[in-house]
Amino acid sequence: MPHAAGVAHDTGQALHDHAHAMGAPTSFWRKYIFSIDHKIIGIQYYFLALVAVFVGLTLSVLMRFHLVYPTAKMWDLPIWKSIFNGQQMTPEMYLTLMTMHGTIMVFFVLTTAPQGGFGNYFLPIQIGAADMAFPVLNMLSFWTTLVAFIIMMAAFWVQGGAPLAGWTAYPPLSGIGEVTGPGEGLGQSLWIASIGTFCLASLLGALNFIATTLQLRAKGMTLMRMPLTVWSWLVTAILGLLAFGVLLSGGILLLLDRHAGTSFFIPGGLVLNGQPLVDHKGGSPLLWQHLFWFFGHPEVYIAILPGMGAASQILSTFARKPIFGYRAMVYAMMAIGFLGFFVWGHHMFMSGLSPYSALAFSLMTGVIAVPSAIKTFNWLGTLWNSRIQMTCAMLFALGFVSLFVTGGISGVILAQPILDSYFHDTYFVVAHFHIIMGVAAIFGMFAGTYFWFPKMFGKMMNETVGKIHFWLTLAGTYAIFIPMHFLGVAGHPRRYSETTGVDYLKSLDGVHMFISHAAFFTAAVQLIFLGNLIYALWKGPKAPKNPWGCTTLEWVCDSPPVFDNFGGKEPEVFHGAYEYSVPGAKEDFIMQNDPQQVPEHH
Amino acid sequence: MAFLLALLIVAITAGLVWPLAAKMWWTPLLASAQGGDFDSHFLLSMVMCVIIFVPAQLALAYCVVAFRDRAGAKASYSHGNNFMEVLWTSLALVFFIGMNAKGQSMWYHQRMEAAPADSLMVEATGEQFAWNFRYPGADGKFGKTDFMKVDNSAGNPLGLDPDDPAGKDDIVTTTLVVPVNKPLEVILHSKDVTHNFFVREMRIKQDAVPGMDLRIHFTPSVLSKDLPPHPDGTKGEYEIACSELCGLGHYKMRAFMQVVTQEEYEKFLKEHAR
Amino acid sequence: METSMNWKKLLGLPLVFFALIVLAVGCSKKETEKAEDNPDDEDNTEAAAANAPAVAVDMANGATVTGKITFTGAKPTLNKIQMDAEPSCAAMHNNIPSQEVVINDNGTLRYVMVYVKDGLNGKSYKPIEQKENLDQKGCLYEPHVIGLVNSEELDISNDDKTTHNIHPQPKINREWNESQSSGDVKKKEFTQSEWPPIPVKCNIHPWMKMYIGVFNHPFFAVSGADGTFTIKGLPPGTYTIAAWQEKYGEQTQKVTVKSKEETKVDFNFKG
Structure with a gap:
C-alpha cells in the first residue's frame, strides 16, 4: 500500500517547505543556538540530557556514600556549602539527593535523551523528511525543557533547599509547606513549577512527533515500512500526549493546594508538628496518586520504548538479519502503549486503593507482560542463525536485552498484590525499576550513541575504549542492582537514609557496602564514556556515509547530514527497513531507497 | 569476545x-x-x-x-515465523x-474477607515519625478523638476527648502488644502524612493514609521470645518499619511489636489501664 | 521575510520565560532573607522596635525585680510519656510525667517565663554578650522553656545516642527543621522578637517539646527549681510584668521600680 497518506502527505510537505523557505541559516546564533533545524535541536536535547545524567549520577554517588558512611565529613567545597548547611550529611540531605536524583533522571534524562535527542535527530531523516512538521514549535519545546531544568536546579539554592518528598511527591508530605519537612517550602514549589513546564514542553514535542510521522513520510514510506525506531518514537509521542497533560493538571492542583488554600489532596483533621491544621479539609491524598501514576506508568514506557526501538534497529543491523516478526514487534509496541494506560493502579496496591480494583490492575499488568515477552522472544529470534558483529552499539543492545529480561521478570513478582504486601516500597522495587527503566533505558541510549554518533557528528568514536566502557558498565550495574533484590527479600524498606533506625537492617550493612562500592566504580567508569565522546568530537576519525552497512534512510545522507537532510531531493522508499543478507543481493544489506527487488514476504 | x-x-x-x-x-x-x-x-x-x-x-x-561472526558464517534471510x-x-x-x-x-x-468476629481490634496511628496504638479497653469501644486536642508532650498523642465515657478506658501505648494465635484487626490512621505499617515476619503491609480508615487483619503465630536473635547476638524483636516516605525521620519511624501469651497480654492490659 | 519575523517573535518567548524565572528565583530568595521586615504585621510594635537603634543596658544603676511563682489548688493529673520507641532513651527513664506542668518540691512552679510586657516604650535593648544552651538529653529538652534576646546565639547540643530533629514552628521568624546526630552542636538564632513563645518539637520523638520566647530586650527570666526568678538592670519606671505558663496561660502585674532598688513581684497560679 504505497502512499497510504496521500493527501495529508502533500499538506505536510507544504508545511515544511514553508518552514525551510529561507534555506540554511548562516549566523552562529541561528545555526547552533536558536536553531529550528531538528538535528541541532536533537543535539541540544542530547547534551542537556548528558549534563543532567552526570548531575543525577553525582547525586546517586553521594547517596550511596551516605548510606555506608553516615557520619563522614564531606569535602569543604563552596558548592557543597552553598547547598547544604553543615559538613556532615544528614537524613534530610539524603532525601533531597534522592528526590532530585529521581526527578532529574526520569524527566531530564530518560524522557529527554531517547525521545528529544535521538528522536528529534533521526525521526525526520528516517522517514525521508527535511525537518519536523513544526520546526519553530520544536525549538520552543527544547527551550521550554531547558527552562524547566534551570528551575529544577534552582531548587537546590533556595531557602530550605530542594524538596525531599521523592520524585513521586505524594501529598500531604508535598502539599502543605515547610512544616512537613525541610525543602518542602519554596523548593517543592519550584519542583512543581519545573515539572509543569516540562509537561508543556513534552506536550508540544509529542504533537510535533505525531504530526511529522503521519504527514511527512517520503514517497513509498508506508507505515509498515517504517524502521522500528520510528514506531517507538511515534508510540512514545502518543503516550506523552495523553500522559503529560494529566501530570500537568495534577501539578497545578498541587500548587493550588500549597498556595491558594484549596484542598484537592489535603484531608481535614491533620496535626502537623503538634499544631492542628485548620485551613484544609475534604481532600484526598489518593487523588494525587491516581493522577501521578496515570502519568507515571506510561512514563515508564516513554523511557523504555525508544530503547526498544533502538535495540531492535541495532540488533538487526549487526546480526545482519531482518528483524524477527516486524509486525509482531509493531503490534507489541502498540499493545504496550495501549495497556500502559490501564495498569497505573499496580503502584498503589498498598495505598488504600480498593482491594477489588487491585484485582483488575493486577490482571492488566499480567497481560502487559505478554507483549514485553513477545519483544524479547523476537529479539532472540533475530539473533538466531545470524552473524553477530560485536560493535559497541551491538554490545550495548545485547546488554539491553539481558537487562530487559532481568528487570521485566521481577515485574512479574511485583505485579501481584499478594506479593506486594511484602515487597511494596522495599529495595526489590528499587532493583526492579532501576534495571528496567534506568539501566536498560540508558543502555539503549549508549547503544544509540555508539551507533549514531558517526552520523550526528561526522566522526567515529573509539571502539576499543567503547568496549572497555561496555564490559565495566554491564558488570558494574548488575553488581549494583542484583544485591538490591536480596535486600528487598530481607524486607529492607527503600528511601531510608540510614540503616540505624531499624534493628534488623544492621545485618544488611555488608550488602550496602558492596552496592556502594560497585556504584562508585560504575560511576567512575562513565568518565571513560565521556572522555571517548569528547575526544571523538574533536579528534575522531572522519565517519563515512554508512559505516555500519545499515539500511535506513539516515545512512543515505552525508555524515552529518546537510541542513535539509537530503539536499532537496526527497528519497523514494522501495521496501522495509531490515533487508539484511538478502539472497542474491550484491551486498549483505539493501538500503530502503535501493530499487533492487527483494523476495516477497509478509 | x-x-x-x-x-x-x-x-x-x-x-x-x-x-x-x-x-x-x-x-x-x-x-x-x-x-x-x-x-x-x-x-x-x-x-x-x-x-x-x-x-x-x-x-x-x-x-x-553460536552465531558469532566467523569466516564463512552467513545469516539466514528470515522475517520471522508466525507459528x-x-x-x-x-x-x-x-x-x-x-x-x-x-x-x-x-x-x-x-x-x-472481613476480619473474624472474635478479632482483637487495635487502632494504629502514624505521625512524623512515630506510632501510637490504642486499645478500646473493657467496653470494647474506642472513645471520640478531636484533632484540636492532640498534644503529644502532654501525653495525649491521639487527642482523646476527656468528656467521652467510651474513651475513659482506652489504652494508648507506643508498643503494639498482642496475644499469640488470636486474630488481630489493625485500623490504620495517620495524623499528618502517609505512613506505612509493615511487619516483615507477618508478611503484612498497608499504608496509613490521613483522612482514611484502612483495616488489615492477620494472626500472629510466634511469640516474641521465640524469635531468633539478630546476627550480632541482640534480642530479636518484631519491628514495625515505615515503608512509605514520610519525611526526614522516615528511616527512624519504627515501633516494636510484642507477641505474648494470653496471660501476659491480660497483665499488660491491667498495667496500662487508666 | 515573513517567516523570519515570526521566528524572531518566538525567539523572544523563551527569553522572556528565562527572565521571569530568574526574577522569580531572585525575588523569592530576597524575600526569605529579609523576612525580618515582616510588613504584613503592622501592629507588631516589637518587630518595629527591633529595627530602632538598640540602647545599652545599665546594669550598675538598673532596678531589680525578683519574685516567686507559687502554685495552689489541685495538682493536675499528668499523662505519662512512653519512650518505648527509642530504647536508648527508655533505658534512662520511661513512663515519666509530662512536663506540661512542673511543680517543685517546695510547691512552686518551674518553667514559668516572666518578662517585661509593657513599659519599655518601644525601645530595644542591646543584648548583653551571652548565649543560651539547649540540650537534648534522654529524649527531653533541657531546659523546657528558654528566653532569648533577638539575634542572641542559641547553642543546641545532642547528648543522646540517637538522632534528633529540631523543628521550631515560629509565626514571625523563619521556620526550620534540621536533624542532628549524636554529639553534634548547632548554633542558631532567631532574628525577630516573637511572642507567644515559639513551640519547638522533635518529630522523631514527638513527645519532645519546649518553648522559646524571643524578646528585643533582656528583661525576662524563667523560674527555676526553687520557683524564683530575677530580672536585673531594668531602667527606672513603671512596667507591666507578665508571667506565662504553657498550660495556665499568662498573668500580669503593674510595678514601679527605682534605680538600684529591688522590687518583689510574686505570681500565683491555681490548679
Missing part, C-alpha cells in the same frame, strides 16, 4: 538465581497464620520466574556464541495470567 559476553551473562544469571535458590537469601521467619500464603506463592512465583529468566538469559548467551509468534504469545498469556490468578485468590482471602 562472544565467549566473554556469554560468560558474563551466565555469571549474572547465576549471581541472581543462586543465592535465592540455595536459600542463602530468603524471607525471614514466618510469624503469622496468613503469611503462609505469601510464602508459598512467592516460592511458586520465583520458580516460575526462574523458568523464564534462566532459559532467556542462556538463550541470549548461546546466540552470542512461533502465536505459540509464545499464547504460552506467555497462559503463564502470566495463570500465576496472577492464583495469587488473586489469596489476595481475596486476605483483603476482601
Whole structure:
C-alpha cells in the first residue's frame, strides 16, 4: 500500500517547505543556538540530557556514600556549602539527593535523551523528511525543557533547599509547606513549577512527533515500512500526549493546594508538628496518586520504548538479519502503549486503593507482560542463525536485552498484590525499576550513541575504549542492582537514609557496602564514556556515509547530514527497513531507497 | 569476545538465581497464620520466574556464541515465523495470567474477607515519625478523638476527648502488644502524612493514609521470645518499619511489636489501664 | 521575510520565560532573607522596635525585680510519656510525667517565663554578650522553656545516642527543621522578637517539646527549681510584668521600680 497518506502527505510537505523557505541559516546564533533545524535541536536535547545524567549520577554517588558512611565529613567545597548547611550529611540531605536524583533522571534524562535527542535527530531523516512538521514549535519545546531544568536546579539554592518528598511527591508530605519537612517550602514549589513546564514542553514535542510521522513520510514510506525506531518514537509521542497533560493538571492542583488554600489532596483533621491544621479539609491524598501514576506508568514506557526501538534497529543491523516478526514487534509496541494506560493502579496496591480494583490492575499488568515477552522472544529470534558483529552499539543492545529480561521478570513478582504486601516500597522495587527503566533505558541510549554518533557528528568514536566502557558498565550495574533484590527479600524498606533506625537492617550493612562500592566504580567508569565522546568530537576519525552497512534512510545522507537532510531531493522508499543478507543481493544489506527487488514476504 | 559476553551473562544469571535458590537469601521467619500464603506463592512465583529468566538469559548467551561472526558464517534471510509468534504469545498469556490468578485468590482471602468476629481490634496511628496504638479497653469501644486536642508532650498523642465515657478506658501505648494465635484487626490512621505499617515476619503491609480508615487483619503465630536473635547476638524483636516516605525521620519511624501469651497480654492490659 | 519575523517573535518567548524565572528565583530568595521586615504585621510594635537603634543596658544603676511563682489548688493529673520507641532513651527513664506542668518540691512552679510586657516604650535593648544552651538529653529538652534576646546565639547540643530533629514552628521568624546526630552542636538564632513563645518539637520523638520566647530586650527570666526568678538592670519606671505558663496561660502585674532598688513581684497560679 504505497502512499497510504496521500493527501495529508502533500499538506505536510507544504508545511515544511514553508518552514525551510529561507534555506540554511548562516549566523552562529541561528545555526547552533536558536536553531529550528531538528538535528541541532536533537543535539541540544542530547547534551542537556548528558549534563543532567552526570548531575543525577553525582547525586546517586553521594547517596550511596551516605548510606555506608553516615557520619563522614564531606569535602569543604563552596558548592557543597552553598547547598547544604553543615559538613556532615544528614537524613534530610539524603532525601533531597534522592528526590532530585529521581526527578532529574526520569524527566531530564530518560524522557529527554531517547525521545528529544535521538528522536528529534533521526525521526525526520528516517522517514525521508527535511525537518519536523513544526520546526519553530520544536525549538520552543527544547527551550521550554531547558527552562524547566534551570528551575529544577534552582531548587537546590533556595531557602530550605530542594524538596525531599521523592520524585513521586505524594501529598500531604508535598502539599502543605515547610512544616512537613525541610525543602518542602519554596523548593517543592519550584519542583512543581519545573515539572509543569516540562509537561508543556513534552506536550508540544509529542504533537510535533505525531504530526511529522503521519504527514511527512517520503514517497513509498508506508507505515509498515517504517524502521522500528520510528514506531517507538511515534508510540512514545502518543503516550506523552495523553500522559503529560494529566501530570500537568495534577501539578497545578498541587500548587493550588500549597498556595491558594484549596484542598484537592489535603484531608481535614491533620496535626502537623503538634499544631492542628485548620485551613484544609475534604481532600484526598489518593487523588494525587491516581493522577501521578496515570502519568507515571506510561512514563515508564516513554523511557523504555525508544530503547526498544533502538535495540531492535541495532540488533538487526549487526546480526545482519531482518528483524524477527516486524509486525509482531509493531503490534507489541502498540499493545504496550495501549495497556500502559490501564495498569497505573499496580503502584498503589498498598495505598488504600480498593482491594477489588487491585484485582483488575493486577490482571492488566499480567497481560502487559505478554507483549514485553513477545519483544524479547523476537529479539532472540533475530539473533538466531545470524552473524553477530560485536560493535559497541551491538554490545550495548545485547546488554539491553539481558537487562530487559532481568528487570521485566521481577515485574512479574511485583505485579501481584499478594506479593506486594511484602515487597511494596522495599529495595526489590528499587532493583526492579532501576534495571528496567534506568539501566536498560540508558543502555539503549549508549547503544544509540555508539551507533549514531558517526552520523550526528561526522566522526567515529573509539571502539576499543567503547568496549572497555561496555564490559565495566554491564558488570558494574548488575553488581549494583542484583544485591538490591536480596535486600528487598530481607524486607529492607527503600528511601531510608540510614540503616540505624531499624534493628534488623544492621545485618544488611555488608550488602550496602558492596552496592556502594560497585556504584562508585560504575560511576567512575562513565568518565571513560565521556572522555571517548569528547575526544571523538574533536579528534575522531572522519565517519563515512554508512559505516555500519545499515539500511535506513539516515545512512543515505552525508555524515552529518546537510541542513535539509537530503539536499532537496526527497528519497523514494522501495521496501522495509531490515533487508539484511538478502539472497542474491550484491551486498549483505539493501538500503530502503535501493530499487533492487527483494523476495516477497509478509 | 562472544565467549566473554556469554560468560558474563551466565555469571549474572547465576549471581541472581543462586543465592535465592540455595536459600542463602530468603524471607525471614514466618510469624503469622496468613503469611503462609505469601510464602508459598512467592516460592511458586520465583520458580516460575526462574523458568523464564534462566532459559532467556542462556538463550541470549548461546546466540552470542553460536552465531558469532566467523569466516564463512552467513545469516539466514528470515522475517520471522508466525507459528512461533502465536505459540509464545499464547504460552506467555497462559503463564502470566495463570500465576496472577492464583495469587488473586489469596489476595481475596486476605483483603476482601472481613476480619473474624472474635478479632482483637487495635487502632494504629502514624505521625512524623512515630506510632501510637490504642486499645478500646473493657467496653470494647474506642472513645471520640478531636484533632484540636492532640498534644503529644502532654501525653495525649491521639487527642482523646476527656468528656467521652467510651474513651475513659482506652489504652494508648507506643508498643503494639498482642496475644499469640488470636486474630488481630489493625485500623490504620495517620495524623499528618502517609505512613506505612509493615511487619516483615507477618508478611503484612498497608499504608496509613490521613483522612482514611484502612483495616488489615492477620494472626500472629510466634511469640516474641521465640524469635531468633539478630546476627550480632541482640534480642530479636518484631519491628514495625515505615515503608512509605514520610519525611526526614522516615528511616527512624519504627515501633516494636510484642507477641505474648494470653496471660501476659491480660497483665499488660491491667498495667496500662487508666 | 515573513517567516523570519515570526521566528524572531518566538525567539523572544523563551527569553522572556528565562527572565521571569530568574526574577522569580531572585525575588523569592530576597524575600526569605529579609523576612525580618515582616510588613504584613503592622501592629507588631516589637518587630518595629527591633529595627530602632538598640540602647545599652545599665546594669550598675538598673532596678531589680525578683519574685516567686507559687502554685495552689489541685495538682493536675499528668499523662505519662512512653519512650518505648527509642530504647536508648527508655533505658534512662520511661513512663515519666509530662512536663506540661512542673511543680517543685517546695510547691512552686518551674518553667514559668516572666518578662517585661509593657513599659519599655518601644525601645530595644542591646543584648548583653551571652548565649543560651539547649540540650537534648534522654529524649527531653533541657531546659523546657528558654528566653532569648533577638539575634542572641542559641547553642543546641545532642547528648543522646540517637538522632534528633529540631523543628521550631515560629509565626514571625523563619521556620526550620534540621536533624542532628549524636554529639553534634548547632548554633542558631532567631532574628525577630516573637511572642507567644515559639513551640519547638522533635518529630522523631514527638513527645519532645519546649518553648522559646524571643524578646528585643533582656528583661525576662524563667523560674527555676526553687520557683524564683530575677530580672536585673531594668531602667527606672513603671512596667507591666507578665508571667506565662504553657498550660495556665499568662498573668500580669503593674510595678514601679527605682534605680538600684529591688522590687518583689510574686505570681500565683491555681490548679
